[in-house]
Amino acid sequence: MMIGWSQFSEFSHCIEASKNYQNTDHISEINESSIQDCSDACQSNAECDHGVYLSNLRQCILKDKKGTSVPTTNNHLFTIPKLCVPGCSMDGTDYSGHNIMSFDTHDAFECQELCQANPDCVGVVWIRPYHSFRPRGCYLKRLMNVANQKSLAGTISLPKYCLNSHKAQGSFFVFEDSAYQFIGEKMSFSQARQTCRDRQGSLASMETKEEYLFIYSAILQLNVFNSTTFSGNYHIGLTKHIDG
Known part of the structure; x- marks a missing residue:
């Protein structure tokens, strides 16, 4: 089409x-x-x-x-x-519940900026000016799950961070001082770890909350817009050792 x-x-x-x-x-x-x-x-x-x-x-x-x-x-x-951020904005989409707080904002991007300033926010739902329920309402979310995604005309959803704003060379994305690559292949943990080593990297360990929220945003976008390639479980660089 x-x-x-x-x-x-x-x-x-x-x-x-x-x-x-x-x-x-x-x-x-x-x-x-x-x-x-x-x-x-x-x-x-x-x-x-x-x-x-x-x-x-x-x-x-x-x-x-x-x-x-x-x-x-x-x-x-x-x-x-009117508003379309490549691979990020979800037009006519709502994630009900899990609100942290709400504001009135001029547009969806101002709403997203408030989310980025809030350490507990993972994404937002913004309501268009003509909607009968709280026009220009901005809702900060502590959880946005693909399984709870629903259609609602007059709303726009955005994760905390849009991947296209962090695009680097090739298939890499940069956040703070690190570069990330998301690989849509099914692997065991050991295979995923070795794949990263072969590419002179390591599995992400998410050492800070902001790093976790960036990866959360990335996985949400990949699951929504590339669901046939990115879905299911993801490997991270954590292991558990039990003594004795």
Whole structure:
């Protein structure tokens, strides 16, 4: 379905195919546009919440909010949210419960910054301005479990740290003074340890709480956006020795 849109591929996790939203108002329509044009137009319009792109007509419709989601048989229809952080933002997603505290913030990124300043926060759920329940509400979470993930129009979820902000050379990510590589292969503990040694590294030991929270954020993103490759158990550099 994304054929011909390779320039948009890193944002493909945000695009909803054949899914429309009721109870919304049109802001404007743009003809002879591409899906990238549609995304750019929504980004530059303060009232826009998402764009609806009709690929067969090359038409973009900007909308101001999301109501009830409605599946459609039109396989030329694509919904594009205004906010999309590659491999990080979860549009229309909620993680209920496990709240630390809540605030009112201007946008989801301000909400995420509050999470980064809180030592117990693992991620946030932010509520869009048009939502009937606490518009612009920012909820800091002490737990975000993929199993408890649910759809809720008008919300955006973000982990504490977005991996794309820590991208280094190749497949490495940098946090504080360390570089990390996440390998999506099933291995025993000894195999994983040797694989790290072969790459002149070691299994992560998570020596500080912030390091733990960074890895927590990374695993959440990998499980959500690369679930066929990254799921299940992970090996870390800890062993237990029992004397006697």
